[in-house]
Amino acid sequence: xxxxxxxxxxxxxxxxxxxxxxxxxxxxxxxxxxxxxxxxxxxxxxxxxxxxxxxxxxxxxxxxxxxxxxxxxxxxxxxxxxxxxxxxxxxxxxxxxxxxxxxxxxxxxxxxxxxxxxxxxxxxxxxxxxxxxxxxxxxxxxxxxxxxxxxxxxxxxxxxxxxxxxxxxxxxxxxxxxxxxxxxxxxxxxxxxxxxxxxxxxxxxxxxxxxxxxxxxxxxxxxxxxxxxxxxxxxxxxxxxxxxxxxxxxxxxxxxxxxx
Amino acid sequence: xxxxxxxxxxxxxxxxxxxxxxxxxxxxxxxxxxxxxxxxxxxxxxxxxxxxxxxxxxxxxxxxxxxxxxxxxxxxxxxxxxxxxxxxxxxxxxxxxxxxxxxxxxxxxxxxxxxxxxxxxxxxxxxxxxxxxxxxxxxxxxxxxxxxxxxxxxxxxxxxxxxxxxxxxxxxxxxxxxxxxxxxxxxxxxxxxxxxxxxxxxxxxxxxxxxxxxxxxxxxxxxxxxxxxxxxxxxxxxxxxxxxxxxxxxxxxxxxxxxxxxxxxxxxxxxxxxxxxxxxxxxxxxxxxxxxxxxxxxxxxxxxxxxxxxxxxxxxxxxxxxxxxxxxxxxxxxxxxxxxxxxxx
Numbered sequence: 001x002x003x004x005x006x007x008x009x010x011x012x013x014x015x016x017x018x019x020x021x022x023x024x025x026x027x028x029x030x031x032x033x034x035x036x037x038x039x040x041x042x043x044x045x046x047x048x049x050x051x052x053x054x055x056x057x058x059x060x061x062x063x064x065x066x067x068x069x070x071x072x073x074x075x076x077x078x079x080x081x082x083x084x085x086x087x088x089x090x091x092x093x094x095x096x097x098x099x100x101x102x103x104x105x106x107x108x109x110x111x112x113x114x115x116x117x118x119x120x121x122x123x124x125x126x127x128x129x130x131x132x133x134x135x136x137x138x139x140x141x142x143x144x145x146x147x148x149x150x151x152x153x154x155x156x157x158x159x160x161x162x163x164x165x166x167x168x169x170x171x172x173x174x175x176x177x178x179x180x181x182x183x184x185x186x187x188x189x190x191x192x193x194x195x196x197x198x199x200x201x202x203x204x205x206x207x208x209x210x211x212x213x214x215x216x217x218x219x220x221x222x223x224x225x226x227x228x229x230x231x232x233x234x235x236x237x238x239x240x241x242x243x244x245x246x247x248x249x250x251x252x253x254x255x256x257x258x259x260x
Numbered sequence: 261x262x263x264x265x266x267x268x269x270x271x272x273x274x275x276x277x278x279x280x281x282x283x284x285x286x287x288x289x290x291x292x293x294x295x296x297x298x299x300x301x302x303x304x305x306x307x308x309x310x311x312x313x314x315x316x317x318x319x320x321x322x323x324x325x326x327x328x329x330x331x332x333x334x335x336x337x338x339x340x341x342x343x344x345x346x347x348x349x350x351x352x353x354x355x356x357x358x359x360x361x362x363x364x365x366x367x368x369x370x371x372x373x374x375x376x377x378x379x380x381x382x383x384x385x386x387x388x389x390x391x392x393x394x395x396x397x398x399x400x401x402x403x404x405x406x407x408x409x410x411x412x413x414x415x416x417x418x419x420x421x422x423x424x425x426x427x428x429x430x431x432x433x434x435x436x437x438x439x440x441x442x443x444x445x446x447x448x449x450x451x452x453x454x455x456x457x458x459x460x461x462x463x464x465x466x467x468x469x470x471x472x473x474x475x476x477x478x479x480x481x482x483x484x485x486x487x488x489x490x491x492x493x494x495x496x497x498x499x500x501x502x503x504x505x506x507x508x509x510x511x512x513x514x515x516x517x518x519x520x521x522x523x524x525x526x527x528x529x530x531x532x533x534x535x536x537x538x539x540x541x542x543x544x545x546x547x548x549x550x551x552x553x554x555x556x557x558x559x560x561x562x563x564x565x566x567x568x569x570x571x572x573x574x575x576x577x578x579x580x581x582x583x584x585x586x587x588x589x590x591x592x593x594x595x596x597x598x599x600x601x602x603x604x605x
Contacts, residue, residue, distance in 0.1 A: 057507050076513060086508035090526035090603045099522070100512040131603040151512060 002068065004155055004187040005031035005054065009063035012049055023049045025212035026063070031155075036181060036188045038198035038205045040248070042255035046213025047191045051157050054189065055080045070154050076100065079148040083160040085140040087132045087147070094119065094128040096143050100151030118146040121180060138169035142176070149180065158190045162197065174200060175228055182226050195244045199223070200232055207248055210255040217247055273315030281308040294352050309339070359573045367573035368580060371562075375408070381557055383581065385409025411581060413557035414547055417475065418589065421482025422543045426536060429490035433535075436491065437498025437528065447495075454492055458485040458542075459549050466554070478550050485546045486539040493535025497528030530604065533597045540593055544586050559585065 012024040024046040031037045039047040052058040053065050055078055067077045079100060080086075087096045094115055095102075101111035119125045122142040132140055141161060148156055162170045174197060181188065181201075192198050198205045199221055207216040223236055231237055281304075288294055288301050313332055320328055341361045347353045348360040355363075371383040385405045393401035406412050436443045436450075462481050466472035469480070501524060509523040551560025562578035598605075 055507075055511055057511065078511070080508070080511045082504050082508060084502075084504045086502075086504040088505060088508075088523065088526070090529075090601070091522075092603075102522075103513040103515075103518055133603065147512070 002033050003030045004033045004035070004068055005029065005037075005066075005189060006068060007050070007054075007063070007065040010050065010053065010060055010065040011062040012046065012053065012058070013061045022212040024053075025214045027065075027208075027214050029065075029206065029215070031187060031189060033187055034185045036190065036201060036203045038190045038192055038202035039208060040192060040195060040198045040205055040244070041208030041213070041216075042210050042248075042252045043193065044213075044255055044259065045208040045210040045251075047208050048159055049213065051080070051159050051189060051191050054078060054155075055157050067155050074104070076104075076151055076153040078155045078157050079151050079153040081141075081144050081148050081156070081158040081161040083163045085132075085137070085144045085164075087140050087143045089132050091131075092128065093124055093130050093132070093135070093139075093143050096132070097124075097146045097150050099147055104151075114150050115146075118150045121149075121183075122146045122176065136169075138165055138173060141165060141173060145177070145180075149184070149186075154187065156186050156188045158188060160191055160193065163192070170197075171229055177201060178227055195241050195248065196232060199237060199241050199244070200227060200229075205244060207244065207251075209251050211258050216251060219244055273318060274312045275315075277308040277311040277315065281305055281312070284308070298347075298352060309336075356570075357572060359576065363573045364576040364580065367571075368577035371574060371577055379556065381408050381410055383409065383562070384411050410557055410559050410562050410578075411585070413555075414551065414559045414582075414585065417478050417482060417547050417558065418540075418543050418585075421479040421547070422486050422540060424479065425483035425486030425543075426490045426539060429487045429539075430494055430532070432487075433491040433494025433532075434498060434524075434528075436495040438524070443495065450488060450492060454488040458488075459546055462550060462554075473554060478547065478555070481550060482543045482547055485542045489539040489542060490532070490535045493538070494528060494532050497531030497535070498524055500531055501527035526601075529601055533593075533601070537590065537593055540589055541586065544582070544589070548582060 007027055007029040010024055010027040010029075011022070013020050013022050015021075027046070027050060029037075029050075039050065041047050049058065050065065053060055054067060057080075069077060088099070091099065094112065097115045097118055098111040101114060106114075116125070116128075119128055122145060124139065124142055124146065127135055127139065132143065135143075141164075145161065162173055165173065178201065190198070190201060195205075202221050205219045205221060207218065208214065209216045219240065221240065223231055223234070223240070284301070284304060288297065294301065317325065317328055344353070344358070345360045345362060348355045348358050359367075373386075375382045375386060385408055387405070389405060390402055393405060397404075432446075436446055458481055461484070462477060465477035465480050469476035505523055505527060506519070509519050514522060547558070548560035548563070551558035552564045555561045559578055559581050563575055563582070566572070566575040566578060
């Protein structure tokens with residue numbers, strides 16, 4: 001399979017009052033087309049930094065991190081689903097979802113046709129004319145996800161997208177994500193601090209260490225698809241999350257001590 | 261549980277304070293306590309009225325709560341006016357300084373319908389004469405009516421000055437918010453000038469303009485007052501936009517113009533309107549102050565003139581007009597705000 005995301009010795013340092021901080025050090029990653037890869041690690045391990053670099057919102061200090069362009073040059077390389085939703089309060093749900101298409105210069109009728117499809121996929125059709133302040137956090141994140149998918153990027157970058165939601169809403173959205181991914185088989189890089197979420201959603205889980213952020217180990221998730229929340233009750237799921245936690249525990253402890 | 265005792269206690273809750281209030285006021289009147297103890301009686305009266313209103317509110321069914329609160333908001337000022345009227349006519353308040361509201365309203369009516377031959381002015385420009393003037397003298401006659409109006413004089417100074425100040429301020433504030441270099445260069449200077457009362461530079465403006473007593477310095481001082489408020493709040497509005505929204509805009513491929521149009525402008529708008537509202541209020545303050553000292557027209561002039569000739573009812577009437585102008589202009593701006601930001605309700 002062709003790689004869609006390639007990172008070779010990706011390194012990010014930035015100056016701070018305490019001197020140079022190394023957020024990312026010699027990080028290697030390859031994500032194949034159509035693969036769902038989850039980055040997991042303690043806070044401060046540089047997983048979000050790496051995602052922001054891929055998104056073009058931040059620069060690398062050394063090394064390489066890129067998304068391999070596809071055959072269609074007009075297709076955007078990536079779009080981000082932010083933890084803070086980042087939906088525009090001054091645009092209706094419909095116009096938020098249409099945002100990327102509008103920026104690319106698509107006409108109103110054209111982009112609304114695409115938007116309508118995505119709105120019904122994420123169950124927001126009834127709320128198309130609502131403003132974000134009128135809908136819940138879970139719905140705002142649905143808007144954000146639909147906005148990214150409607151723009152049809154080569155790669156979907158998700159930065160702890162469900163981190164700000166309550167447990168029930170998170171579970172519902174996890175199932176929705178699984179369902180949507182089954183339909184689209186998009187290349188996804190998904191940053192999370194939840195091992196369970198990573199195993200439930202991903203084809204592969206990459207563990208990162210903190211200070212400096214680099215790859216520690218990786219696990220292939222061979223649980224059969226399609227998955228849903230029932231998958232989390234299987235012994236295979238428990239065995240895998242247990243193994244990952246074994247590997248990560250010392251890392252989290254060390255990261256906590258470093259922050260104290 | 262029976263309804264009887266509940267209702268009885270409820271009635272007591274609002275009736276008792278009123279009875280106490282009436283008894284207190286009557287006793288104070290009989291004993292002649294008003295002159296030296298008016299402030300204590302006023303305070304006690306207010307507390308009792310609040311207690312009565314709260315008692316009544318608790319007894320009302322839920323669906324009457326909103327109408328009751330609305331009525332309260334209207335009735336209380338009327339009560340204050342009634343109290344003022346009574347205190348003033350009974351001589352507790354000196355009617356020379358605090359004429360009863362009825363006389364102030366009469367003065368306002370006088371100012372409205374009458375034309376002052378001596379100064380060649382009227383309060384609102386006698387709009388009922390417009391058809392006749394139009395027939396006799398054509399448009400110049402109508403313009404003359406506008407020119408004799410104090411309200412129009414003040415209003416035009418405020419609106420023209422406000423527009424001349426606010427429009428460039430929006431541009432400058434936007435650039436300051438977006439460009440770090442420009443911001444560092446201008447911020448300290450602007451903040452320093454911002455705290456200066458703009459009325460203090462009015463003398464300089466009078467020197468700068470060829471006609472020191474004309475409209476130029478007056479409009480300019482309003483424009484300058486509005487400028488700094490609007491520029492600094494526009495800057496704050498642009499800087500205050502959630503960074504993640506800017507990142508989302510960029511990530512979804514917005515170019516510079518699209519960022520401005522779809523992200524930065526709407527994102528800054530709430531704080532920009534805050535600044536506009538403050539600037540409008542300041543503009544009114546400044547223009548009234550300027551009209552106190554250097555004008556032959558305008559509502560501020562009217563206040564000052566009637567103070568000089570000790571025509572206090574007309575002075576209060578002019579103050580009332582200033583209030584109406586302030587409320588009206590603010591309401592107009594709020595309307596624009598609602599139309600410009602349909603997502604905030």
